[in-house]
Amino acid sequence: MTTYTERQRGSQLADFVAEHAQVLSIATFFVLCLAFFGLMNDNFLTLSNLLNVVRQAAPILIVAVAMTLVIATAGIDLSVGSMVALINATAAIVIAAGVSWPLAIVLMLLMGALIGGVQGWFISYQGIPAFIVTLAGLSILRGAALFLTEGYSIPIRDAGGFFWLGRGEVLGLPVPALLAVLVAVLGFVVMRKTAYGRQVISVGSNMEAARRVGMPAKRVLASVYVVAGVACAVAAILLAARLGSGSSNAAQGFELQVIAAVVLGGTALQGGKASMLGTVLGTMTIAVIGNGLILMHISPFFTQIVTGTIILIAIWMNTRLFDRRWRWGKKKAA
Amino acid sequence: MSAAAASFSAESDVGAPAPILSLRDIHKTFGSHQALRGVNLDIRPGECLGLIGDNAAGKSTLSKVIAGTYVPDDGVIEMEGRRAHYASPLEARDLHIEMVYQDLALCNHVDVVGNLFLGRELKRGPFLDQKRMLAEAEKMLAALEIRIPRLTAKVANLSGGQRQAIAIARAASFQPKVLIMDEPTSALAVAEVEAVLELINRVKARGVAVVLITHRMQDLFRVCDRIAVMYEGTKVAERLIGDTNLQELVDLVVGKGGEA
Numbered sequence: 001m002t003t004y005t006e007r008q009r010g011s012q013l014a015d016f017v018a019e020h021a022q023v024l025s026i027a028t029f030f031v032l033c034l035a036f037f038g039l040m041n042d043n044f045l046t047l048s049n050l051l052n053v054v055r056q057a058a059p060i061l062i063v064a065v066a067m068t069l070v071i072a073t074a075g076i077d078l079s080v081g082s083m084v085a086l087i088n089a090t091a092a093i094v095i096a097a098g099v100s101w102p103l104a105i106v107l108m109l110l111m112g113a114l115i116g117g118v119q120g121w122f123i124s125y126q127g128i129p130a131f132i133v134t135l136a137g138l139s140i141l142r143g144a145a146l147f148l149t150e151g152y153s154i155p156i157r158d159a160g161g162f163f164w165l166g167r168g169e170v171l172g173l174p175v176p177a178l179l180a181v182l183v184a185v186l187g188f189v190v191m192r193k194t195a196y197g198r199q200v201i202s203v204g205s206n207m208e209a210a211r212r213v214g215m216p217a218k219r220v221l222a223s224v225y226v227v228a229g230v231a232c233a234v235a236a237i238l239l240a241a242r243l244g245s246g247s248s249n250a251a252q253g254f255e256l257q258v259i260a261a262v263v264l265g266g267t268a269l270q271g272g273k274a275s276m277l278g279t280v281l282g283t284m285t286i287a288v289i290g291n292g293l294i295l296m297h298i299s300p301f302f303t304q305i306v307t308g309t310i311i312l313i314a315i316w317m318n319t320r321l322f323d324r325r326w327r328w329g330k331k332k333a334a
Numbered sequence: 335m336s337a338a339a340a341s342f343s344a345e346s347d348v349g350a351p352a353p354i355l356s357l358r359d360i361h362k363t364f365g366s367h368q369a370l371r372g373v374n375l376d377i378r379p380g381e382c383l384g385l386i387g388d389n390a391a392g393k394s395t396l397s398k399v400i401a402g403t404y405v406p407d408d409g410v411i412e413m414e415g416r417r418a419h420y421a422s423p424l425e426a427r428d429l430h431i432e433m434v435y436q437d438l439a440l441c442n443h444v445d446v447v448g449n450l451f452l453g454r455e456l457k458r459g460p461f462l463d464q465k466r467m468l469a470e471a472e473k474m475l476a477a478l479e480i481r482i483p484r485l486t487a488k489v490a491n492l493s494g495g496q497r498q499a500i501a502i503a504r505a506a507s508f509q510p511k512v513l514i515m516d517e518p519t520s521a522l523a524v525a526e527v528e529a530v531l532e533l534i535n536r537v538k539a540r541g542v543a544v545v546l547i548t549h550r551m552q553d554l555f556r557v558c559d560r561i562a563v564m565y566e567g568t569k570v571a572e573r574l575i576g577d578t579n580l581q582e583l584v585d586l587v588v589g590k591g592g593e594a
Contacts, residue, residue, distance in 0.1 A: 019488070193461045198448060202441045209439035213453030214424055272443035 022266025023278045030285045037292030044295055051174055057287035058176035059084070059235035060254070061280065064261045065187035066231035068279045069224045071262050072191075073204040074271025075123065075130035077228045079115075079137030081254030085247070086145040087112055087236035092154040092246025101162040108233045115141065116229020120222030130225075138255065145248035153247040156240060166241025176238045183234070188276040200224060204271030260311045261286055286311075352415075354379045354543050355400065355431070355512050360409035362395055369395040370406070371567040377512060382534065382544040384554040384575075387564030388587055393547050396564065397514050400545065401433035402426030414511075432510035436517045438501040442490035446482055447471045449489050450504050474507050475499075478536055495526025499533060506537055513537060514545040519553055531556045551580055565589055 017024065038045040063080050070077045087108050094104045115137070122133045156162065168175040191197040199220045202210040211217040240246050263269065264285060265278025289310055293303045353376035362370040370392050377383055377400075385393045398404045399411075402423045411418045413429050420426050423433065440449050447464070448455075450471045456463040471485055480499045482492070489497060498518055505513055515534070519527045527550075534557045538544050546558060554561055555575060563571040563586040571586045 195455045195457060195462060198444070198455055198462065201443055202448075202452060205441035205443040206439065208437075209441055209452070212423060212435075212439050215453045272441070 023275050026265055026278055026281045030281050033288050041295045053287050053291045054177040055174040057283055058180035059238050060257050061180040061283045062183045062235050063231045064258045064279050064283050065183050066228040067258050067262045068267050068274050069200050070228050071267050072200050072274035073221055073224050078134040078255050079141055080232050080258055081251045082138045082141035083232040084236045084251035086141045087233050088240050088250045089145045089149045089246040089248050091240045092156050095156050101159045109230055112229035112233030113226050116226040120225030124218045124222035149248045153245045155245045162241050166238055184280050191276050351378050356412040358410040360406045362406050368567050373569050377543045379543050380541045381559045382538050382546055382557050384558035384561040385547045391564040392567040393564045397547055401514055430511040432505040432508050433514040434501050434505045440489050445488055446485045474503055478503055494522050495529055498530050502533055512543045516547045519550055
């Protein structure tokens, strides 16, 4: 007689680990980095140093949160570094021209949204690959920043409230760090709990399906670039406020750090899969490595090599070691 | 061939309920290619119509005309006795016409619940109401006796049959009067085919008119009440399932129907 048995439902833990493998792996890597640099240098694990790391990472974190949305739609935004530079320089010029700083901030946020909107329009409604559009943006926006400033750094004077944004503290915590955490939490909630987050994932996962069920797929696709533009404006303002000046040379290589942070966090370049928590951990890992190497008195020129190598190794580990089905407990005897 | 067409019109009128959807003399041309050359078709409530034919015979084009993806160049569509004009799948949905596409139109990275509510997410304030969606999704699947172990699993992790079931459940949840299914069993394992066929029978039992496009002849005899055979952009034959057999259908599909 033939007996039929049904498959038992597998371990919930195995499902959990499989679904969050990449976040777990970057979290492990982050803790290892903290432990390593903590052992190598006594000053590393002090509160003031760690707060300093978060403060310096704030602009990257803010843009990385937006970049997570962009990459979740299977897009990319290479222009973020140039956009930060242009808005950073423009902010200084506008404030130097006598515009009050709160108004200047509003104008800069609008400028970021506008630039992002133009890029988003080309990508979504005109069907030009995001890589091409934002590569052009990278060149145009940096060029515009150089043209406006003629390569000089423009000082910002007598704007105490503005400087507070970059240098101030609330309850001993640096303002940029608080802002970055706020943006990250906002990003997390939007991604996990709102219809917009669901739309972004759906468009990245299956654009045609999203369109067929009546989602405004093109508008959603364009909107993520607007979000990225606004995030760049926030980052540019924080940079200007911290340094007290605007410069066309700000944020060199910024786009690569941002993209590395997002990818390190387990967001797939093919779209559909995004992790805000991973992005935060990825950003902090890169920031910690940079800071730790400086504290170890390793040449700053060497830092870039190490950062790049570690990114390659971490992502290699992600794909080779962690991105597979996990089985817990004993293997079943055949 | 003309003999086959004539014999059908005599037999199809016997004791059948009034059609819910009628197509009359539908033409569709793509450039120089005549995809549909005057097709007449009646679809009745609570009945499964099998649409068969070789590749490029016009069954996909016809189904897309019904679903609103294509607008016919010529001809009349009547829905529940009234002339219907619709130019998109969304307008067809307003008339309670749904289609399950062959590619299923599911988002792999979204969970089962999310896919069932794709594009019409339930909200509480600004946030997704995951709890209510989960409860509704359970009801939706239970009504069709679909068993999915974990509704918060990503669709990418499910089997082909489960994915097909979710796509059908989603279409059924719009309370369709006409449901078109494009090759729902073509890529499935044996047990999964059985499950999907049973699912089609349950949808049919609700009074929905089902149009089933398939290459798997043996499925037709399990769920269909009538078969329409397409050949080179025309409907060459229509048979009640009790009046035909596999060999006749195969002959009709390959164009040897007139001699049989």
